[in-house]
Amino acid sequence: MSSDPEKRLLQHNGGxxxxxxxxxxxxxxxxxxxxxxxxxxxxxKYLKSGVGREYLDKILHL
Numbered sequence: 001m002s003s004d005p006e007k008r009l010l011q012h013n014g015g016x017x018x019x020x021x022x023x024x025x026x027x028x029x030x031x032x033x034x035x036x037x038x039x040x041x042x043x044x045k046y047l048k049s050g051v052g053r054e055y056l057d058k059i060l061h062l
Contacts, residue, residue, distance in 0.1 A: 001040045005031060029060055 002008035005028065011017060012026040020026065030047075034040040046052040 001037070001044045030056060 009026060009028055012020045013024055015021045015024065032040075032043060034043065047056060
């Protein structure tokens with residue numbers, strides 16, 4: 001979740017986040033926009049859940 005996804009991706013790939021540093025390089029495969037942070041956070045939580053990951057796998061054909 002970010003107000004500037006491109007900047008966030010650069011941070012991940014630049015090694016600034018210790019939790020994602022070991023899994024570089026990152027690529028953006030999906031993006032959505034929401035009116036509020038609450039909506040965005042709820043969607044992010046869903047996509048990171050088991051059902052949400054299955055949904056992403058299906059739409060991304062992974």
